[in-house]
Amino acid sequence: MEEELIMVRVAELYYDEDKTQDEIGALLKLSRWKVGRLLTQARERGIVRIEIVHPRARRLGLERQLVERHGLTAAVVVPSPDGDDGTLERVAQAAADYLTAMRPVPRTLGVSWGRTLRAVAESLPEGWATGVTVVQLNGGVSLNRRSGGAAGLAVTIAQRASGHVSLLPSPAILERVETKQAIEADRTVAAVLVEAAEAQAFLFTAGPCDATSAHVENGYLSASDVEELARRGAVGDVLGRYIDADGNIVDPQLDARTVGVDLGRLRAAKRSIFVTAGDAKHDIARTVVTSGLCSVLVTDETTARALLEER
Amino acid sequence: MEEELIMVRVAELYYDEDKTQDEIGALLKLSRWKVGRLLTQARERGIVRIEIVHPRARRLGLERQLVERHGLTAAVVVPSPDGDDGTLERVAQAAADYLTAMRPVPRTLGVSWGRTLRAVAESLPEGWATGVTVVQLNGGVSLNRRSGGAAGLAVTIAQRASGHVSLLPSPAILERVETKQAIEADRTVAAVLVEAAEAQAFLFTAGPCDATSAHVENGYLSASDVEELARRGAVGDVLGRYIDADGNIVDPQLDARTVGVDLGRLRAAKRSIFVTAGDAKHDIARTVVTSGLCSVLVTDETTARALLEER
DNA sequence: GGCATCGCTGCTCATATGAGCGCTGGGATG
């Protein structure tokens, strides 16, 4: 269309050449108002694209839609970089920013573990908060407080807020229910679990239900166990507990052998922050969001769009 | 830097969320003016990128630089598309636009030939002008007025302006000087050459000096001839005449066997429009531009940038 | 320690811009 060509010329003069609307009008023999309207149209039609290029940019539009659609307290969506990868870092950085800005500062913060949360911990600046007690929400931890393992992450978060850390000295999943009950009965374990359950805020991720799961990697489950879970409808795990698309526990027996706070605590919590990045986790992310396990979502743009698609 | 992060937030609120500067100020506890300054900085630092996405967009900044640097009357630069190719079409379209908009409309327009000019001809809309006589500037033409060859292009341009066409019925390069002189002495040929030399505007392209040259393709020169020319410093041809980087004829003997208007006519002309697209032609394009053969340049962004580099 | 300087702040004021409105003219409709 001829009109469109004029729009292009007008946009060039306005945005590239910094001319005012009446200068352009004079130049192209258009009224100032016509020029203004053409510019508006050019933006509407996407001829003029305004883009914020920055690793810490966000997608406020998607955030708003997510909050509305899924009844969240807040959402943080970062653009997925073109060249793929770097997504995890960006999401982690965003989660760290969210935590740092969060008011009121929680007295105790319950955390799960995983690669994603490790990245979040590393992204937190020294002094991101002060006096926060960090509590582990589920087992699977070595007792070494310096290690890079599951415990290290909680330690890092606490250290950078000059706070304390309460580690949960327990495997993630035990082989026998009796052992699990015995562990939970242990005074120190029980104390941590109570502390965790009463945390003022939760920070957690979820894992997909496939062979790459951290449970397989650490030997808590075999590849065939996971396959079986998937066959029974599991889409992934939250705090070590495998759930189906509706958020229900898939295998109550397995669940009874899993150490950590109950998923109900997440649902009931006022601030339950779910961090997820990457395409592999779309299904479990959808479940977490739709079944109300989180009140705050931190994720990448691709995941966000997937969560906004119908069903 | 912390400041930079605020810039990003401000830019998001301003450009994505259409908030006013004081709304943003209130939100982030900044003064309205601070917000304004942050936005300016964000644009300067390239955090906010405003881009005009359209096949017919232009690069006015580069155009201005080219005009200044090389003393042109005008320049038209189109963005080189990302996915490569389509460059020729965009440049051709831009040249067609330029011709259509050109005032005053020339009574006679001298044209050369080549793939590029063919594309320009095809891009010209029916009725792009009225009553323009199109004259061929150099030989190499079949007499068939309908063909898709060198002549067809001139015919197309003329037809779409409901004008006349004067074809130059001659080969591009003759084997013997005597034959060339005889041809030029022919009444019809001489008349066309005079008409061409006196054209009010010229529209031409240039060819690179390599085996892909149209002269080789059409058998006027052999691959080894071209090699020899290149060895002697030729960077390409304009109207069939091979010139070196300074714009001088490389082989006067060859030149004496070439039929067409003199390059001096282009230099002297008030409106001499040079159209070029593609990386292969950077060298010859530089020569044309720096040696004053053209007063108007139509090209792609990549070529434009090459022409703006030092030496 | 005193002083000049510089960069940043928040202001005033002029300017650029967008919302809303009444008018007009060209095309559809009876």
Added chain:
DNA sequence: CATCCCAGCGCTCATATGAGCAGCGATGCC
């Protein structure tokens, strides 16, 4: 052919924005 309708126009007016300036505090230099 008369009439209606509505899209697009140029306008008024309120608002948003940027230029330029004075004040102020930090910094560095005697």
